[in-house]
Amino acid sequence: MNEKDIKLTMRLKESVGDPSFTGPILLDVKSTQFVRVNMLLLKALSNENGRSGMFISVDRPHQYMVHLLTMHQINVQGLIFVDAISQFSADCKQAQANVSFVDGPFHIDDLPGAIKEWTLKANGGSIDLKGCAFAMIDNLAALLTYNSFSSVESFLHDFVNVLSMNGRIAIPLVVDKERNQALYEMARAICKREVNVNETPTGLPDADMERRSRRISEGCFNGVSH
Amino acid sequence: MEKDSSKKRPDLVRLTSGIPGLDDMIEGGFPFPSVILVAGPAGTGKTTFALKYLCEGAKKGEQGLYFTTLSEPTQWMLRYASQFDFMDQGYFNDEIVYMDLGAMIRDTKPSELMSIIEEKIAEVVPQRIVIDPITVIGGMMKGDYRQFLFDLSNRLKNWNATTLVTGEVNPGELYPTEISYAVDGIILLMLSEEMGARRKYLEVLKMRGTNHQTGKQSIDISRREGIVVLKARF
DSSP states (O other), X not given: OXXXXXXXXXXXXXXXXXXXXXXXXXXXXXXXXXXXXXXXHHIIXXXXXXXXXXXXXXXXXXXXXXXHHHHTTOOOTTEEEEESSGGGTOOOOOOOOEEEEOSOSTTGGGHHHHHHHHHHTTTTSSOOOTTEEXXXXXXXXXXXXXXXHHHHHHHHHHHHHHHHHTSSOEEEEEEOTTTOHHHHHHHHTTOSEEEETTSOTTSOOSHHHHHHHHHHHHHHHHSSOO | OOOOGGGSOOOOEEEOOSSTTTGGGTTTSEEESEEEEEEEOTTSOHHHHHHHHHHHHHHTTOOEEEEESSOOOHHHHHHHHTXXXXXXXXXXXXXXXXXXXXXXXXXXXXXXXXXHHXXXXXXXXXXXXXXXXXXXXXXXXXXXXXXXXXXXXHHHXXXXXXXXXXXXXXXXXXXXXXXXXXXXXXXXXXXXEETTEEEEEEEEEEXXXXXXXXXXXXXXXXXXXXXXXXXXXX
């Protein structure tokens, strides 16, 4: 994890994780950065606070996130994975995790009902959501490949309602505003807070500026300033 | 009833190549994630192409990962690459991480090599990856190279990166055929002898999910910009 990642984790922790935020929160993230931001979100939400959560995999099999989290020493034990894509991926990658598989990413509007059922069966069922402090989806835009816009809208409303019934739970929704304006607006309508993750805390988002500021701080460290 | 166009399925995410003139030929850039083969004989600019692609990402804040299979120390790679104006040496080991696979390819089983590659990807979390050249692996690998390529391509995409693999071709060959079925795009770099001079061309042979321009385009390799597609610029 580099300096940029550490800064972003701190920012996410302030926005989403500390103090504990509940309900849906919208994060504007570039599509190419979804994996990295999801990883850092999980670090901010689970590792730093020791909380449990649910992670729904739609865009890639859950094993990749497990591998990534393990590599970066982020708590996997406290996560419940719901994998909706593995059956379509022809992938035999191995990973140790608490996971439930669903048939596929189609008919996603049925998933909140299934989650509700799991919750009701918590004591004898496969998944206990009662201990979850957060729930994430990787990712909402990928659902549009397999479902209509109205199905995704229906899923999102029901998903937030079902999880909210289970107590104080943070639901970060990661969407690329520039690429998926309609999806972003749909999510914004139900979110209590909106965070632009494309900005850095210093307001210097591009890499050249970021590197320049790092060199300056290193210079100070080696000199007399510190 | 007319469908709301803002609610249609989103277009593919694309990464700009950094090669002037090429993005116009491929609807704005390479699909993200995908695996693209850049194939050509020696001296056609495959490594220059790959370096420009990584520098383009670094400029935009996208993390790059460069695997070399040639056992070439970073020092020598940088020395030659530094001749290009687009190369900022400060990118290396920061926005662009360099890893030498050369020593590991010989006597390594496909599954072990896959693990080494995936470990590095999980560590670096890149959006842009280069494997230069991939054809060396085929010559040295003990095991099923085709199966390895299929698994590698699938996994690279699931890591959510767009990967350029370069491939050296033998005389008379257009591209390394064993790789072509495992990749999402093929870009050919060619040499042609015309009136006593060797001219360079680029052709987009395949680009999945993309209405790409066909036919050979003249290219030039300059110190300022690296590879430039000449015809598509005007």
